[in-house]
Amino acid sequence: MYSPTANFPKPFNDVVRKTSWSATPFLETTDKQAVTLSGSFGKIAIESETGAVVFSTSAGQQLFRDAKRIMIPETVNGEKTFRGETWLKCTALTRLSTV
Numbered sequence: 001m002y003s004p005t006a007n008f009p010k011p012f013n014d015v016v017r018k019t020s021w022s023a024t025p026f027l028e029t030t031d032k033q034a035v036t037l038s039g040s041f042g043k044i045a046i047e048s049e050t051g052a053v054v055f056s057t058s059a060g061q062q063l064f065r066d067a068k069r070i071m072i073p074e075t076v077n078g079e080k081t082f083r084g085e086t087w088l089k090c091t092a093l094t095r096l097s098t099v
Contacts, residue, residue, distance in 0.1 A: 065089050 010019075026039035034045040034054075042063075043056040054065040068087040073080065 026037050029036045034047050036045040042058050045054045055063045066086050070085050071082040074083045
């Protein structure tokens with residue numbers, strides 16, 4: 001829709017009701033093993049060697065890690081391509097609460 005003189009109301013979304021969020025402070029650290037984002041939400045590390053993403057609690061307890069990423073050759077409709085797969089490795093069953 002377009003109008004040079006009118007403002008249209010924002011469409012209603014049944015799924016996302018909130019329209020603004022406060023900023024979440026975080027710290028980014030980089031070393032030879034990983035790039036890590038740390039904050040009140042916990043830690044997210046991206047391993048330099050493998051590209052794996054590791055999610056941990058603020059206390060350092062690992063929640064899960066994508067254990068393996070592979071590209072499998074496929075032929076679709078006569079065209080050669082690749083199918084990507086990611087395997088997740090769950091390391092802890094933890095009940096997380098929101099703050």
